[in-house]
Amino acid sequence: xxxxxQTPLSSPVTLGQPASISCRSSQSLVHNDGNTYLxxxxxxxxxxxxxxxxxxxxxxSGVPDRFSGSGAGTDFTLKISRVEAEDVGIYYCTQxxxxxxxxxxxxxxxxx
Amino acid sequence: xxxxxxSGPGLVKPSETLSLTCTVSGDSIGSSSYxxxxxxxxPGKGLEWIGSIYRSGNTYYNPSLKNRxxxxxxxxxxxxxxxxxxxxxxxxxxxxxxxxTPAPRASGNxxxxxxxxxxxxxxxx
Numbered sequence: 001x002x003x004x005x006q007t008p009l010s011s012p013v014t015l016g017q018p019a020s021i022s023c024r025s026s027q028s029l030v031h032n033d034g035n036t037y038l039x040x041x042x043x044x045x046x047x048x049x050x051x052x053x054x055x056x057x058x059x060x061s062g063v064p065d066r067f068s069g070s071g072a073g074t075d076f077t078l079k080i081s082r083v084e085a086e087d088v089g090i091y092y093c094t095q096x097x098x099x100x101x102x103x104x105x106x107x108x109x110x111x112x
Numbered sequence: 113x114x115x116x117x118x119s120g121p122g123l124v125k126p127s128e129t130l131s132l133t134c135t136v137s138g139d140s141i142g143s144s145s146y147x148x149x150x151x152x153x154x155p156g157k158g159l160e161w162i163g164s165i166y167r168s169g170n171t172y173y174n175p176s177l178k179n180r181x182x183x184x185x186x187x188x189x190x191x192x193x194x195x196x197x198x199x200x201x202x203x204x205x206x207x208x209x210x211x212x213t214p215a216p217r218a219s220g221n222x223x224x225x226x227x228x229x230x231x232x233x234x235x236x237x
Contacts, residue, residue: 033216039224048208100174101213102161
């Protein structure tokens with residue numbers, strides 16, 4: 001199985017400041033078809049997860065452009081350019097390059 | 113707009129079978145170009161992928177669940193179901209159904225784009 005490791009596990013951020021979460025996979029997420037199937041999910045308190053980013057850097061419909069994804073191979077990053085109060089929650093990276101799909105441990109974003 | 117809704121017993125006794133159903137609207141699981149999946153989240157913990165199924169009936173499971181899991185389709189009701197056998201307290205979790213991976217992956221469609229609200233299942237005698 002591919003192990004997904006996120007850092008940090010907790011991130012206190014000041015409103016209006018940027019935030020960054022890293023995700024590392026135990027093996028390359030490049031699929032045989034040449035694509036990289038790495039996504040980012042946001043889970044607000046008491047809510048199901050919500051898709052933010054797919055295929056490393058594609059923002060899902062309705063996701064604010066302050067969210068961006070980057071990376072390649074085994075190292076990926078989610079960035080929030082200016083954190084807003086509604087961004088509080090837990091962020092997960094996940095791979096679906098191969099079965100079984102796997103998730104990172106989650107990074108808790110909180111406001112200072 | 114695709115919607116998913118989990119249903120099933122909220123309390124299961126140890127050693128018995130957990131059964132949940134996900135009812136889908138807004139997409140036809142019998143013709144959809146997506147896998148349909150189950151993900152669970154123990155209280156206060158992270159997400160664990162359980163498995164997924166395609167319209168052909170092709171399934172993939174998480175080996176960590178050691179052959180205790182099965183997922184099936186009922187296209188006539190536009191539902192897919194989860195069974196977990198021989199449950200223990202470690203299976204207590206919020207169980208989500210979701211539209212999983214697009215098929216083929218390279219279609220450009222997004223994975224995990226629609227989720228149910230989750231069903232809490234507690235394993236206790």
